[in-house]
Amino acid sequence: MIRFEDVTKVYARGARPALDRVDLEVERGEFVFLVGASGSGKSTFLRLVLREERPTAGRIFVAGRDLSTLSTWKVPHLRRQIGTVFQDFRLLPTKTVFENVAFALQVIGKPRHHILTTVPDTLELVGLGGKEKRLPHELSGGEQQRVAIARAFVNRPSILLADEPTGNLDPTTSVGIMRLLDRINRTGTTVVMATHDDEIVDQMRKRVIELDSGQLVRDQSRGVYGSDR
Numbered sequence: 632m633i634r635f636e637d638v639t640k641v642y643a644r645g646a647r648p649a650l651d652r653v654d655l656e657v658e659r660g661e662f663v664f665l666v667g668a669s670g671s672g673k674s675t676f677l678r679l680v681l682r683e684e685r686p687t688a689g690r691i692f693v694a695g696r697d698l699s700t701l702s703t704w705k706v707p708h709l710r711r712q713i714g715t716v717f718q719d720f721r722l723l724p725t726k727t728v729f730e731n732v733a734f735a736l737q738v739i740g741k742p743r744h745h746i747l748t749t750v751p752d753t754l755e756l757v758g759l760g761g762k763e764k765r766l767p768h769e770l771s772g773g774e775q776q777r778v779a780i781a782r783a784f785v786n787r788p789s790i791l792l793a794d795e796p797t798g799n800l801d802p803t804t805s806v807g808i809m810r811l812l813d814r815i816n817r818t819g820t821t822v823v824m825a826t827h828d829d830e831i832v833d834q835m836r837k838r839v840i841e842l843d844s845g846q847l848v849r850d851q852s853r854g855v856y857g858s859d860r
């Protein structure tokens with residue numbers, strides 16, 4: 632589903648690489664944690680998958696496409712297959728829960744009748760049934776993240792990228808969010824989550840990929856947060 636072939640990313644001439652000859656494959660339906668110290672390259676990895684950045688060297692394949700040859704006009708189509716979730720939720724503050732999620736379908740031209748059935752189903756799935764009319768500021772942090780996950784998942788993408796999704800949440804709320812991401816993963820969606828949350832990684836026992844100064848230093852199935860190489 633995601634393949635990096637010897638990928639290097641250097642942002643500025645002379646700087647050390649943000650990613651350094653990274654070679655890895657994430658299969659369809661996997662759940663992968665991306666760990667590593669601040670600045671190790673996790674967000675760069677996610678931005679390359681979205682083609683928000685392009686590699687300096689190497690090749691990247693996402694959902695069967697070679698990103699080096701993908702024309703610019705096809706990038707929106709690629710991104711439709713990738714849901715994204717961030718630490719800071721990024722909801723539209725003046726739109727209701729329903730409207731925030733519906734917006735993701737409106738911008739890709741889905742018909743009204745599709746939106747009117749899919750959005751409530753998705754809100755039910757993430758545990759927000761009954762809160763459709765609330766504004767983001769009328770929700771807890773955990774609930775806001777559920778809206779963001781509903782928005783990312785409403786189009787049933789084949790990949791979900793999450794950059795520190797529990798970074799602003801307390802431990803109990805974080806567990807609820809992880810249960811939800813696990814449920815989404817079980818529907819067949821490939822999940823890649825960058826995180827500093829050691830407790831979550833240790834509890835979930837999923838594949839762990841560790842970056843250190845841009846280099847892949849650990850790839851462990853049913854792994855833990857701290858390196859025990």
Ligand SMILES: Nc1ncnc2c1ncn2[C@@H]1O[C@H](COP(=O)(O)OP(=O)(O)OP(=O)(O)O)[C@@H](O)[C@H]1O
Nearest residue numbers: 642643648649667668669670671672673674675676
């Ligand atoms: N747009 C940019 N221009 C120049 N350098 C950048 C840019 N984005 C990231 N970097 C550098 O690339 C390296 C990797 O950064 P990246 O954001 O990928 O790390 P990270 O592992 O996601 O960190 P964090 O856990 O703090 O989010 C860092 O040295 C960072 O300073």
